[in-house]
Amino acid sequence: MSHNTFGHLFRVTTWGESHGPALGCVVDGCPPGIRFTRAEVQAELDKRRPGQSRFVTQRREPDEVKILSGFILDDDGETMITTGTPVSMLIENVDQRSKDYGEIARQYRPGHADYTYDIKYGLRDYRGGGRSSARETAARVAAGALARKVVPGMIVRGALVSMGEKSIDRANWNWNFVGDAENPFFTPDPASVAVFAAYLDGIRKAGSSVGAVIEI
DSSP: OOOOOOOOSSEEEEOOOTTTTEEEEEEHHHHHOOOHHHHHHHHHHHHHHTTTTTOOOTOOOOOOEEEEESSEOOOOEEEEEESSSSSEEEEEOOOOOOOSGGGGSSSSSSTSHHHHHHHHHHHOOOTTTTGSSSHHHHHHHHHHHHHHHTTTTOOOOOOOETTTTOOOOOGGGOEEEEEETTTOOSOOTTHHHHHHHHHHHHHHHHTTOEEEEOOO
């Protein structure tokens, strides 16, 4: 359970649970003098915010980030300048309804980490998956927004290339379409949106779920 820290020179430790009061990260090793704003970090978090389409979790979270340490404010009152000390960021959980998960306290969910956690550690946090919830990725996104400022010349991007039995047509690959407002799947193939939508609707009606493959 100790593997919550990633990186060496730029080291990120995430903390918090899906249904705790908050989650967040501590970034250690960020060079001093990096200029950034809370709005820039928030913009990245807004991209992964839940509840934006019927195909994702309907949990309503604003994911408003608070930056607590590791910076001094510039004269404009908005721009933060890193000091080289640990940068701590916090995201409160405001839509935490643990009672929604009462049924899975007595049964495992296929495709989730419920069984794995129980067997490996002898206990599990059934309230939305605890640390194994996808909600934990919010803190990684916040840290990643800061990392982008450290290496501004590097472009990191990803796209969904398959979902269950359905795959994109790579001949249609269009990076510009990945972030399109009409693209709830972040797929690079415009023609695949309707295919994925119909497929996933059928899966949901059957009370099941499928995995996906992301290329970075």
